[in-house]
Amino acid sequence: MKALVFVHGYLGGSPQWANQAEVFSPHFEVITPDLPGFGLNNDLEPPQTIHGFAAYVLDELERAGIDYFHLVGHSMGGMIVQEMVAMAPERIDRLVLYGTGPVGLMPGRFETIDESRRRLTEDGVEATGRRIAATWFLQGEQAARYPVCADLAVMASPQAAQAGLTAMEAWSGVSALSRIATPTLVLWGDGDRAYQWTG
Secondary structure, eight states: OOEEEEEOOTTOOGGGGHHHHHHHTTTSEEEOOOOTTSGGGTTSOOOSSHHHHHHHHHHHHHHTTOOSEEEEEETHHHHHHHHHHHHOGGGEEEEEEESOOSBSSOTTOSSOHHHHHHHHHHHHHHHHHHHHHHTTSTTGGGSTTHHHHHHHHTTSOHHHHHHHHHHHHHOBOGGGGGGOOSOEEEEOOTTOSSSOOOO
């Protein structure tokens, strides 16, 4: 059974993929790693770059004996999987980019990364995590899945919350786009407030 790997975004974690795991597990070996500093790995020291996060996921999959897989990335996770394809194209069969793009300075984001950094410093992870999680839903805090995402967001370590912003701010995958030969599906929500459609 081929592996299907889901990589979460900023302030996310593996439990957010529970519904997808239920749907796809009869057909694939579903793997939902927690990035270092986030979710169930919030005790691990986070890297400061998208490349570092990508290397972590590739290394974890290799340690698990998973050499060839389908790959899905959401938001910051979409940046990470683009980096993974650039680093190890021979290991990835199909690629899905969900609510993401080729630059980390996201055009039209609900607030700038500098503003997120300032508010994170002033308000702390819990308030920032719950506030940002609400922006992921059209219904905000009233959305059915908001509690799951908010509870995950506040699990991020303070170091990881800052590191994720730094990693996104410094990353661009534009130069690597023309070298992506992996069959790729791009998914975008027309109400996405974090990474708006610009094409």
